[in-house]
Amino acid sequence: MTPAEGTTTRSCGHRECASPDRERLVTVPTAITLVRTLATIGLALAGASLDSLELLLAALVVYWVGDMADGFAARLLDQETRVGATLDIMCDRISAALFYVGFAWYDPSMAIPVGIYLAEFMVIDMFLSLAFLAWSSSSPNYFYLIDRRLWRWNWSKPGKAVNSALFAVLMVWTREPWLAGVIATALLALKVISLVWLMRLRLPVPTGCLHTVADTAPA
Ligand SMILES: [Zn+2]
Structure with a gap:
């Protein structure tokens, strides 16, 4: 058996364990992650430019609800990937950054x-x-x-x-x-x-x- 056979083609099948066969960029949960992040960015930037606390808070709500929704979809559809989890973690950062910087601008x-x-x-x-x-x-x-x-x-x-x-x-x-x-x-x-x-x-x-x-x- 070559090392490649031993490490990349066999997987145990546990949902907790990553499998190279399941990794892909385009999945339903990752699409939800991208949509909720674009919506959060739009709301936060609109809130900053219009000096609107309501829009900033709407950005926070979309970020949190969307973050629960993508995780829920990933588990429900059995589409948990390391690519999706990594993008989710990174999208959380830009969402939080825009909300918090906007809030500090609103209330110095x-x-x-x-x-x-x-x-x-x-x-x-x-x-x-x-x-x-x-x-x-x-x-x-x-x-x-x-x-x-x-x-x-x-x-x-x-x-x-x-x-x-x-x-x-x-x-x-x-x-x-x-x-x-x-x-x-x-x-x-x-x-x-x-x-x-x-x-x-x-x-x-x-x-x-x-x-x-x-x-x-x-x-
Ligand atoms: Zn396993």
């Missing part, structure tokens, strides 16, 4: 909490969220099979709610810069701790020699 007292939150969400949380790619997982939702503690604090339902909803809801509701700042800092601390836990797991790296790949790849 929130600029510092928003800056802390975006550093957490767009850099550390993005890295954590993409870490599932180092394993054979089809999405971060199955990280409990890799590390239960990391999953509980980052990708379980309460973990996700704390990471995305808590800060936005309190910021919009209370307009208390100190409260928002404390929550953003606590989230940043949680993500830094999660990063330390992740690195202690020893991030797997695909084995093999790149020069060998180049020698045997079809021209």
Whole structure:
């Protein structure tokens, strides 16, 4: 048996496990991801240019509802792919960035909490969220099979709610810069701790020699 047969054509069939045969760019959930992201971008930019809090909040609602819908569709239709999960994670970042920068523009007292939150969400949380790619997982939702503690604090339902909803809801509701700042800092601390836990797991790296790949790849 050649290495190719052993690693790329056989799969165990678990939905939690990635399979090269299932990977494709165009799927229903990924189409939902792209549509909800375009709608969020349009609403957030319209909100910024018209100085409209309603449009900004509509952008946030479309982002959140759309983010639940694409995940639901992926599980329902059995179309979970690593391509889709990765695009979903990246689309979440531009959606959040536009809403939060727009909100800080609307209410400048929130600029510092928003800056802390975006550093957490767009850099550390993005890295954590993409870490599932180092394993054979089809999405971060199955990280409990890799590390239960990391999953509980980052990708379980309460973990996700704390990471995305808590800060936005309190910021919009209370307009208390100190409260928002404390929550953003606590989230940043949680993500830094999660990063330390992740690195202690020893991030797997695909084995093999790149020069060998180049020698045997079809021209
Ligand atoms: Zn499996």
